[in-house]
Amino acid sequence: MQQESAEVIGLKVLAWLASEEEIFPVFLGSSGISAGELMARAGEVEILTAVLDFVTMDDDWVNACAAATGLDPYEPMRARQALPGGAQINWT
Structure with missing residues (x-):
């Protein structure tokens, strides 16, 4: 997945998160962002x-x-892996 596609998915996830009355405040509190x-x-x-x-x-x-x-449930993780710092860790 290209970074641009991953960013679009990230924005969709953010829009969903912002609409969630129970989860959104938890995100704000844990991230420290207003x-x-x-x-x-x-x-x-x-x-x-x-x-x-x-x-x-x-x-x-x-x-x-x-x-x-309407995202595939695997898309948020795939998007995360396509963004900086998201490469899978190889512990060997």
Whole structure:
């Protein structure tokens, strides 16, 4: 996956996350970013990376996001891997 495609997926996931009344405040609290700053920086790779990292922590969130956005449930993780710092770790 190309970085540009990964960023588009990240934006879709961010839009879904922002619409989730229970999960969105948890993201804001854990990331330390305000809603206003998030809106201003939404297109930055670092923000999209944080959003994808957060959402992919919970399978239920991933599945809910996929159902709401029409994404394949594997796309958020694939997108994360395509962004800087997302390469799979080889422990050998």
